[in-house]
Amino acid sequence: MSAFSDPFQKARSDSGIMQCPFHGENITMILRHEDVRKAAKDWHTFSSDAPFRVPIPSEEDVRSMRQLPIETNPPEHTEYRDIVEPFFQRAKDPAMIAQVEALIGSMLTDALHRPSIEIVNDFALPIQSRALTYLLNTPESEADTWIGWGIHVFKVTGGEFKTGTVLEDYLHQKFDAAEAHPGPDFFSALTQATYQGRKLTREECMGFANLAFAGGRDTIIHTIACALGHLAQHPEALEYLREDPKRITLASEEFFRVFMPLTHIGRVCPVDTEVNGTTVKAGDRISLTWASANFDESAFPSPHEVRLDRKPNPHLSFGFGTHLCLGAPHARLILRTLLRLCCEHVQSISILDSQLRTEHEATFDRTLGYDSLTVSLTPR
16 A cells, blocks of 8 residues: 555646645645745745744644744744754764764664564654754764654653643753753754844744754654655665665655655735635635645656656755755755665565554545554665
């Protein structure tokens, strides 16, 4: 059974939009590739200056601060983004690349010596968490705490902390420590950073850190699981990459296109706005439906085929325009490294058990990835 679906095909062809209620709020979903790109660039009409309302469903109940820089418009967005971009560019540093290679190599070696391994929680989650310590320049031991949160950090409450969510209480502890004893890490950099001539407030620091932990967590985890699931179901794909590792770059972009974990993201219309013949009232939201745009036949010939040599591949899995994902270099490093090391060390992958992950909404069901995926790896 396929680990991905395209429930938007008919609506994308018929009208280019779909109406769907999310927690009682009716949202107009923009489905076509070119329409999504245009809307993503038009921040005057489709605004990100909407605390808690950029994610769909909204997140008022799971966090207490605006996420930065994603929930702002230019020019504020540009100034905020400049503060943290150096950390996210660390994914291009040779030292961090070597750390990620060693991490994934070690995880694969361990998996190859086991009769089976569950990929989502026991392989992808540790890789994502430990690689994030490298990106944020924190001790790798911090990853043990993050792994304990599981896949969905906003669904974790309680634990060793007495109030609020685990993530927010954890971040407050880190910022308190960083202010007392600053170091070379992400938390310390935020406590020392300035914005428009003043120090960042605690709320702003929390907004940056909240997004760093929430934004690239399940996205990377599900991409890893989907890629390994595909190689298991299509052994010829692994052999194709093994024949010429230079093919991995295009292949990884195709995996990002097809296995897009994030269905969509929200924007708020400041004034009444017409979208493909439908009026969106002032203050209401539209969705930039990345997962639909990535299967638009006008942009991707035979979009439901996984073509590892697809070129060009103008997928929108890292967004488009001003809000292009800060974590894209990090995600690319992890997936390309995983594919290369699989080519070098893994002869074949067999699926022993799998539970597909399906997003159930009022007007669509979208399958993407796995809630669990247990495999056995055969060494070369």
